[in-house]
Amino acid sequence: MEIYLIRHGRTKGNGERRYIGSTDEPLSENGRRELTEELWKGGCLKAGLKEPGAVYVSGLLRTRETAGLLFPGRDLILREGFNECRFGAFENKTYEELKDLPAYTEWIESGGAAAPPKGESRADFTARTLRAFEEAVSEQLSKGEGQVMALVVHGGSIMALLEHYGLPKEGFYHWQVNNGCGYRAHLSEADWRAGSRNLTEIRSIP
Numbered sequence: 688m689e690i691y692l693i694r695h696g697r698t699k700g701n702g703e704r705r706y707i708g709s710t711d712e713p714l715s716e717n718g719r720r721e722l723t724e725e726l727w728k729g730g731c732l733k734a735g736l737k738e739p740g741a742v743y744v745s746g747l748l749r750t751r752e753t754a755g756l757l758f759p760g761r762d763l764i765l766r767e768g769f770n771e772c773r774f775g776a777f778e779n780k781t782y783e784e785l786k787d788l789p790a791y792t793e794w795i796e797s798g799g800a801a802a803p804p805k806g807e808s809r810a811d812f813t814a815r816t817l818r819a820f821e822e823a824v825s826e827q828l829s830k831g832e833g834q835v836m837a838l839v840v841h842g843g844s845i846m847a848l849l850e851h852y853g854l855p856k857e858g859f860y861h862w863q864v865n866n867g868c869g870y871r872a873h874l875s876e877a878d879w880r881a882g883s884r885n886l887t888e889i890r891s892i893p
Contacts, residue, residue, distance in 0.1 A: 688827065688876055691736060691837040691892065692845045693869035695753040696722045701866055705781050708774040708806075708843075714752045718866065722756050726867040726893055731757055736871065736892065739837035740830070743823050745769035745844070753867070754839040768819025771841035775806025798859075809859070813847040820848055824879065832876055845869060852886040868893065 697718030700707040714722075731738075742758050744750040746767035754763050777785055777794070785791040790804050802808035820838075827834040838844075842864055849862040849870065864870070872886035 688824070688833065688874040688879075689737060689835045690872050690874055690886065691731075691739065691835075691869065692848065692872065693753070693757065693837065693839045693892070694842045694845060694864050694866055695747075695749040695839060696756070697866040698749050700779060703781065705779050706774040706777045708771045708778055709747075710779050711748050713748050719752075719756065722753065722867050727757055731893075737835045739835045741823075741827055741834070742837045742839065743769065744839050745771070745841060747771065747841075750839045750841070754837075757839065758837065764823075766819045766823065768815045768822070769838065769840045769844050772809070772812040772843045773807040774803050776804040777806065809847075812843065813851065816844050816847045817851055820852075821884075824874065828876060828879070842866075849886065849889065852884060853889055854885045854887050864891075 696714045698707060698712040699715045700710060700712055702715060702717065739758065741764055742754050742761050743764045743766055744754050746765055747770055750769075751763060751765070754761070777791060794801050794803050800809040802811070823836065823838070827836050845864055846859050846862040850857065850859045853862065853872070862870075869892050870889050871892050872890075873888040874886055875883075878885065
């Protein structure tokens with residue numbers, strides 16, 4: 688199985704370097720332009736990708752809009768388990784707005800693993816992301832061998848998935864990716880069914 692992990696295009700909050708998790712922003716005009724005129728000019732097939740049999744998105748508008756631009760006319764499979772991490776009290780704030788808060792300092796010192804006030808811990812976020820991914824893989828494996836699946840999701844979602852499944856093993860922040868970019872990876876159907884669940888041959892896209 689071939690899998691594409693693509694981060695949504697840029698939003699206004701992304702451009703202002705805000706923590707955008709549960710905030711349901713649309714793509715900005717610059718974000719749309721970057722996707723269609725720069726990063727993915729000519730579409731996914733021009734980027735050397737195969738036409739996916741299934742396109743999954745999160746429950747947030749920015750992923751649906753991105754998928755609509757990259758895979759026009761396709762039915763999208765919505766899974767809220769792929770939603771970005773909930774930043775709680777830090778949501779929609781910038782570093783400058785938060786830097787003097789003790790709770791923010793503690794969160795940064797944890798490497799972003801602790802739960803922000805009224806937010807979601809890395810462990811809880813990762814667990815629901817992995818559940819959504821394993822359900823999606825099972826759905827596609829039920830259709831037979833050699834499926835191609837695209838996930839148009841969030842930066843945090845991609846980092847969580849590749850930290851857990853990616854080979855060679857790397858830390859969470861190793862897999863950071865810019866808006867509109869992502870990775871392609873291979874999943875061995877036989878190994879997955881046997882319980883050896885890894886993503887290999889990981890390459891940057893577009």
